[in-house]
Structures are given as C-alpha cells and as structure tokens.
Amino acid sequence: MTLLEVKDLAVSFPTADGLVQAVRGVSFTVDAGRTLGIVGESGSGKTVLTQTLLGLTPGGQISGSAVFDGVNLLGLPEDKMRRIRGAQISVIFQDPLTSLHPLYRVGWQIAEMIRAHDSSVSKAQAHERAVELLGRVGIPRPELRVNDYPHQFSGGMRQRAMIAMALSLEPKMIIADEPTTALDATVQAQILDLLLRLQQDFNTALILITHDLGVVADIADDVMVMYAGRAAEKATKRDIFYSPHHPYTKGLLESIPSSTAASERLRPIAGQPPSLINLPAGCKFHPRCAYVMDRCLSEEPSLRVVGEDAFHSSACWLPVEAAGLSDRAEELRKETVREGRSDAAAEVAEAIAAAPESEGSVI
Amino acid sequence: MSNPSADGDGDMLVRVENLVKYFPVTGGGFIRHTVGQVQAVDDVTLSIPRGKTLGLVGETGSGKSTLARCVAGLIPITSGTVTFDGRDITNLPRRVMRPVRREIQMIFQDPYGSLNPRRRVGSIIGDPFAIHKTATGQERKRRVQELMERVGLNPEHYNRFPAEFSGGQRQRIGVARALALRPKLIICDEPVSALDVSIQAQVLNLLADLQDEFGLSYLFIAHDLEVVRHVSDAVAVMYLGRIAEAGPRDPLYTSPRHPYSTALLSAAPAADPDAAASRQRIILTGDVPSPIDPPRGCRFHPRCPKAQAICGEQEPVLESKPGDPSDHVTACHFPVEAGEQLAAAGRRETP
Incomplete structure (x- = not known):
C-alpha cells in the first residue's frame, strides 16, 4: 500500500548570491512497512527534501506534490500540518543532544508531545505512557530514568529517547535523518536493530536519510541515490549494490x-x-x-x-x-x-x- | 610479551610503556578537592615502527584521543614513559620539548574548527616555519606553495581564506601544515570522519602517498573500522583506557580473540547487503561504564557474553594466546576460539 507519493518535488531558496536549487524534481513512493534509504553527499538535497514534506522549509519556493495518506502535504495550512507532524509523520534527527531540551526531564518531553496532540490524555496517563515507551526502546529501569535530564543519558540512550518520542503517537511514517551518524559502531548496531524491530511491530514506513552505505545495506528495502538535488538512481537495495x-x-x-x-x-x-x-x-x-x-x-x-x-x-x-x-x-x-x-x-x-x-x- | 607491534627493536619510532593518564575530578563547595580520578588511559604499552601505521580503534571515551595527546606531548603524563626516536620524551620541559615537536605533528578531525577563519591559507600553512624559525619571506612562501601543490591544492590560492575551501580541501590544508617541518610521526585523530565518502577516499590516498614518499609513521585514530583496516599495518583495540587486543592487521580482523573486538567488528556495518544479512552480529548490551569508577577485574566483564566469576576479580594480562603469533596480544581470560559462536550471536534484537 502506497503511503506517500512524491511527484516532481522541487525546492529552491532565493539568496543574495542567487537561487539555490536544493531539490530539482524528485519523485518517489514509500509503502507502509517498508524502508526507503536516501543516500547522497552533503548538499545533495536529501535533508531539504524531507524537511519540505514536513513544512519545515520556510522561505523555500516549492513546486510539485507530496500526497501522504490522501492529503497533499505541500501548501497545507500550518494548523493542519501540525496535526500531521509528530502524530502521523515523525522525525528522528542526527544529533540527539541538541534535539532534546536540556532543561526539561526526558519523560516530561515525551509526555508533552503526547498531550500536545491529544489534550484528553491526563498528565498521569501521559507520564505512564512515557515510561512504557522508554521501556519499549530498551532503556533500563524506565520508571526511574523517565525523570532524568537529557545530559544524564548517554548518546545511545538519548537516541533511544528520541525514538520513543517519535513512536509516542504511533505514526504511520518515520523520517530518520542520519539517526546513527553520531553514535559508535556497537551502539549504532543496537539502534538500527531497534528501528527495524519497531518497524515490524507497527508496520511503519521508514525514510532513512544517510551518507553511510553500510547503514543502507543493513536495513533499507529500496534506495534512492541523490546528486545535486535529483535522483541519480533508484532501485531495490540489491540492484543498487550489485548492479x-x-x-x-x-x-x-x-x-x-x-x-x-x-x-x-x-x-x-x-x-x-x-x-x-x-x-x-x-x-x-x-x-x-x-x-x-x-x-x-x-x-x-x-x-x-x-x-x-x-x-x-x-x-x-x-x-x-x-x-x-x-x-x-x-x-x-x-x-x-x-x-x-x-x-x-x-x-x-x-x-x-x-x-x-x-x-x-x-x- | 607486552609489545603489540614489535618486530625488531631498532625499527621502532615510538615506544609507549605503561602509560597512565588520570584526570582529577574535583568536587566540594568552597574548598575544591579531588574526589576521584578519570582513568582515561591506564597502563598502555605499544610501539609504532618507522614508516608504518598503527591504527587505534575504540568507542567514544575509550581513551584513544587522550593517548594520542600524551604521545604528542600535549598533556603531561601521570606515569609511564614515551620514547621517541630512541629518546625519552616523557614530560620534558617546554624548551627541551620544542625541537621534538617538529617531528611529531597532528591532523585533527574537524577541518572547520582547526583552521583560523580570519587567516589566509598561506600563513596558516607557513606557521610551523615561523614558529620554528626555519624559513622566512620569499623562502617561506616558496615552501608553502610547494606543500600546497604536494597535497593537491592550487598554489595560486595562497591568499585565500579557509571559508573559500570545501571540507576535503580544508583537510588537505591541515595535512600540508602537518607536513611542513618534515615530521617523522603524524598523529591523525579521525582525519576523514567529517568528510563525504568520495572525498574521504581522496584524502586517504593522499596520506598513503605521503607515507611512501617521506617514510612517515602514522598513529591513526578512527571509529570507522573499515578505514582503519585500509590504512593500518597493525591495530590496537582500546576499551575503557586499556588495550583489549593488539596485533598485525589481518589476523586481528579475520580472527579477533577478545570478545570486545569480536563484537566491535561484527557490529560495523558492511556496504554489502548479502554480507549484512548473513552476518552473525553480536549486539552488546548496555553502555560503556564510567572511567571514573571502572569495573573491577576485566573492564569489559559486565558486558561480555563469555564472562565468568574470575573476570570480575582478576584483571587479565595482555599476552599472546596459544596459537597466535607473538605480536598478536589479547587481554582476556577466555579468548574467542576460531569458529566459536558468542552467546548473543545472530540475534537481531536489543535487551
């Protein structure tokens, strides 16, 4: 089942030096339960592409369409976009330290996310759910760690907390932008396994942005290679690597x-x-x-x-x-x-x- | 046998013996006092042969960068000795150390942070000449341009600022600066991890060419195990300030003996879908413990799939295990045997 269909998406930014053509006509689809790996070097447009889907590229000149579950995400009014972002499409960023607020407890941040989208959930319920989610992503003794601040977590634990937050509203699609780039090899292996297992449990679609072909070889189903704002090649993982x-x-x-x-x-x-x-x-x-x-x-x-x-x-x-x-x-x-x-x-x-x-x- | 890469003593450029580096942790209110020690590097012995590369791998916090800074003489050593080119350079006074510094240079990870943005490239690369007063005026400019050409930069760009260069080119500027005084040893601390893969290959080739041309030794630190495998002659694996295993590259990569090296190698992503699917991955549980209060006995035992009672009591000695060549050393009571499946192997899940 096609969950997201992007057609001829183009994004450019007017600057004092000229028009920056970040994305120049990209089309792709993502199915529920599958993982699309987007690979490319710095400046190939992979991050701008996904941020545009979430309405996070203010000032950009956008054309094309991106239909997610029957709704065109491009040009969606901000109040409607807010209901989709986080609840139906959530994001995991590269650097878990700067993505978490340093002055709020980890559990509070997860609970806030839940209550922001559903005000009928009580604070106590949201807190309980935060504990459950932290346990689910493999944080030991979640009932205690839920009250920790982000700096008390290690890099791998913070990334787990980000994943817990991304999962909190059971989204249909997760966009992971370089989710393991800041992590050591052994922790990276843990996080990739976790993503894969959760994807199977929830039948989530996953867009994985990375420059690391090793990560793609590990968990992607399909791959899109980007160069200078366009898809250079699209294929199943095996075709990309072997032909x-x-x-x-x-x-x-x-x-x-x-x-x-x-x-x-x-x-x-x-x-x-x-x-x-x-x-x-x-x-x-x-x-x-x-x-x-x-x-x-x-x-x-x-x-x-x-x-x-x-x-x-x-x-x-x-x-x-x-x-x-x-x-x-x-x-x-x-x-x-x-x-x-x-x-x-x-x-x-x-x-x-x-x-x-x-x-x-x-x- | 405690000397991981020894293959004839006279050929060693660097010998590090029983190196210990602790950082004090202070606490208290008005009166600051030491409440503990971060045991960043604890009893490390290794050596680097002339013209060869020793790769150093380990996770964040394993002490590899601290070890490199001790070897370069940038921070004082708590105990142990560093011998460079037959001379003891442990904690030398600044003035005496200065001529030695010419021969030991560093290349850093971040090509954006390690170059002064307000200075022109020619003057950045010319700094070593100025500091050590070896060349001035036109002579300095000529030598800087020679260096720029050698590392693949256009010498006409002498007067540009770092911001006008891309990441890979900036790393070349760092290489040119390190090369200026014709050092014998270059310490490369994650030199390519900030670069895209196609650019990374360009810089690795450059480093290999320079090694051949000038007979350089490298101490090469990286968390990317494939990069380390590509550049190194010998490899040392660090865990929590200690060497878990060290030896010539090929035996260490093909048949690692320490459970930690085994897990680390199995966790590294390979850019090959079939290999990724068929691989037996050992997923370690938990995180690296704090170096302020490292576990007793073997420091890896709380995460080790093979740990037994003795591992929590007695520190294993770094020694050559039966069947291994004398320069392949492992600090483990129960080294991994060929073909052995570790307990957590093959499981695609986390605790």
Whole structure:
C-alpha cells in the first residue's frame, strides 16, 4: 500500500548570491512497512527534501506534490500540518543532544508531545505512557530514568529517547535523518536493530536519510541515490549494490575502503559536488564522471528504467545494458564512451583524468 | 610479551610503556578537592615502527584521543614513559620539548574548527616555519606553495581564506601544515570522519602517498573500522583506557580473540547487503561504564557474553594466546576460539 507519493518535488531558496536549487524534481513512493534509504553527499538535497514534506522549509519556493495518506502535504495550512507532524509523520534527527531540551526531564518531553496532540490524555496517563515507551526502546529501569535530564543519558540512550518520542503517537511514517551518524559502531548496531524491530511491530514506513552505505545495506528495502538535488538512481537495495547503473552510484560504492582489498589504492570520485547556485550544464555529474560523453555536456538525462525490474531506474545516458560491476558492463561503458566522445567531452575527460586525486577548483 | 607491534627493536619510532593518564575530578563547595580520578588511559604499552601505521580503534571515551595527546606531548603524563626516536620524551620541559615537536605533528578531525577563519591559507600553512624559525619571506612562501601543490591544492590560492575551501580541501590544508617541518610521526585523530565518502577516499590516498614518499609513521585514530583496516599495518583495540587486543592487521580482523573486538567488528556495518544479512552480529548490551569508577577485574566483564566469576576479580594480562603469533596480544581470560559462536550471536534484537 502506497503511503506517500512524491511527484516532481522541487525546492529552491532565493539568496543574495542567487537561487539555490536544493531539490530539482524528485519523485518517489514509500509503502507502509517498508524502508526507503536516501543516500547522497552533503548538499545533495536529501535533508531539504524531507524537511519540505514536513513544512519545515520556510522561505523555500516549492513546486510539485507530496500526497501522504490522501492529503497533499505541500501548501497545507500550518494548523493542519501540525496535526500531521509528530502524530502521523515523525522525525528522528542526527544529533540527539541538541534535539532534546536540556532543561526539561526526558519523560516530561515525551509526555508533552503526547498531550500536545491529544489534550484528553491526563498528565498521569501521559507520564505512564512515557515510561512504557522508554521501556519499549530498551532503556533500563524506565520508571526511574523517565525523570532524568537529557545530559544524564548517554548518546545511545538519548537516541533511544528520541525514538520513543517519535513512536509516542504511533505514526504511520518515520523520517530518520542520519539517526546513527553520531553514535559508535556497537551502539549504532543496537539502534538500527531497534528501528527495524519497531518497524515490524507497527508496520511503519521508514525514510532513512544517510551518507553511510553500510547503514543502507543493513536495513533499507529500496534506495534512492541523490546528486545535486535529483535522483541519480533508484532501485531495490540489491540492484543498487550489485548492479549499479549510474557512474555516481558506482563511484560511491568504489570509494568505500571495504570494497577494495586492504592497502590497495582507493578509487575516489574526482572533484567535488557542484555549487547549487551555479550548476553545470547538461548532466550535473559530468565534470566528475569518468564516462563523460558529448551529449552529457548539454543534455540532462532523466530517470529511465534500466534493469529487468521496472523499479530500477537511472538518470544516465549510458546504455541500459551497461549496469553492474562486471567486466562486460565495463567494456560496454568504455565502448559507448569511445563512440560518444569528441573534442569538447574529451577535454573534460582529460581534465578529470589529469587531476584524479585533487579536488578541482575552489568553490 | 607486552609489545603489540614489535618486530625488531631498532625499527621502532615510538615506544609507549605503561602509560597512565588520570584526570582529577574535583568536587566540594568552597574548598575544591579531588574526589576521584578519570582513568582515561591506564597502563598502555605499544610501539609504532618507522614508516608504518598503527591504527587505534575504540568507542567514544575509550581513551584513544587522550593517548594520542600524551604521545604528542600535549598533556603531561601521570606515569609511564614515551620514547621517541630512541629518546625519552616523557614530560620534558617546554624548551627541551620544542625541537621534538617538529617531528611529531597532528591532523585533527574537524577541518572547520582547526583552521583560523580570519587567516589566509598561506600563513596558516607557513606557521610551523615561523614558529620554528626555519624559513622566512620569499623562502617561506616558496615552501608553502610547494606543500600546497604536494597535497593537491592550487598554489595560486595562497591568499585565500579557509571559508573559500570545501571540507576535503580544508583537510588537505591541515595535512600540508602537518607536513611542513618534515615530521617523522603524524598523529591523525579521525582525519576523514567529517568528510563525504568520495572525498574521504581522496584524502586517504593522499596520506598513503605521503607515507611512501617521506617514510612517515602514522598513529591513526578512527571509529570507522573499515578505514582503519585500509590504512593500518597493525591495530590496537582500546576499551575503557586499556588495550583489549593488539596485533598485525589481518589476523586481528579475520580472527579477533577478545570478545570486545569480536563484537566491535561484527557490529560495523558492511556496504554489502548479502554480507549484512548473513552476518552473525553480536549486539552488546548496555553502555560503556564510567572511567571514573571502572569495573573491577576485566573492564569489559559486565558486558561480555563469555564472562565468568574470575573476570570480575582478576584483571587479565595482555599476552599472546596459544596459537597466535607473538605480536598478536589479547587481554582476556577466555579468548574467542576460531569458529566459536558468542552467546548473543545472530540475534537481531536489543535487551
């Protein structure tokens, strides 16, 4: 069952330096009980995208639609949005210390959240529910810890408290924005397991925003890779990891130390992400792409189906068969590039090859 | 055998022996007095060979950054010794320490916080020359531009401010500054954790190239276990101020002996869905205890799936276990055997 359907969502912010095109036409759907991982580097638009869904991007110029459970979230009046935010869609942020108020007890903050959405709940009932929720997310002795202040909790416990708060009204969808980035590996494993287990219990839809492909490999069902405000590739988790089509996805996978044998040279993506005010013409990835061709310089590709599975789509001019990490796919990519590259593109390609280790010009 | 990475004594650039660093905790009202000690680093022995990399892993609060600062001579040591290049540099007076500092440099985690935003990049990188009075005027500028070129920055950007550079470029500025005085040891404290994955790979390659070119030794601290595996020759795992296990990289990653290293390695997310699904994950319960009042006996015993009575009473010795090479050492009464399933293994849930 489709819970959220986003179509052609675009968000830009007028600034003194020019228009910042943070999100430039993104479409995706999320089903109940499933997890969509959104992956991308800093500035790829992943956070702006989800904050726009919640009406948290004031000053942004927004177009497109985002239908959640039959209601278009974009342009929803603030009083209606308040009833959805928290109760039906809740958010877990990256930094649990700054997301909790330092001067209020953890339990009070959870209880307040419950009472803000349903004033018929008494203070005592809300407190009881806070204890129950803290126990549910694995806080030991919740009846005592409910009266602690946030600083008395460790990082992992604070993130558990945030999850308890996000769950307090049994939302249909949770947006987790880098939920484990601030945590150590062992605590991260605990939190990811908790999210997964709670998702199964409540059949919640989960949007997981992260730059960590390891986290995505662990708990996502579907993945959307974003670059410069657009989806570069969308696929099931297995297709993204085992037969990536877009050179950016492939580059991300190859940049991870674990993908190369230890001590071998890593294969980073040359250059750095573009400025969102002054985007390059054509495909926004072409100044960093090893497979740049003539048409990439002038025409921006849109998403098209590239795999056997109709869900696997990629925004790249390379032929649809050129997906995956096999030698044959690489041969096909090279062949296409040989045919599709003349003077202008060859110059770009030379510039990339000449400085594969440096980061190009100053922004 | 208490020397994790020893493979011939003359080749050791750094030797740390029985290093202890306690921070006093003060309390009381008008009269402040010491009420306890944060045992940040407690009896750590390790060494770093010339031209090699020692990786240091552990969770927040395990003492890895404190250990690094002790080695760099930035904070006084409570007890123990640090030998650098055959010379005892433990708690040297400032004036005597100064020439040694040229040879030990640091690269920090946050490329935004570690560069003065009001100063031009050329002058930031040129600082070491000014402080140690080794180059002035045009000579300094020439050497700074050489360094910038070497780390992949455009030397023409000499007069720009840090804000004009991206995160990865700023980290290159930090690398250039660390490299200026041709150090023998660079301590890298989470050098890539603030960078995006594609940029992270660029900086790791740069560090590898510089090591080859200048014969540098690295003490490399990171919480990302895959990054540490990629760069290190030997690895030490810290827990609550102590070394739980240390040894050459490959045996330690493929067959860890300490239950804590085993759990830590099993918890690290792998960017491979099939591996993630089939992996036996050991989820540790609870949090790291306070270093003010660490558990008696083995410090890991309250969270250890293999703990028995003796673990709470007797501190295990860091030693080579039967079947391991002499430089692979483990501090555990009941080391993990090959193929052994730990009690909590494979369970996808939390307590």
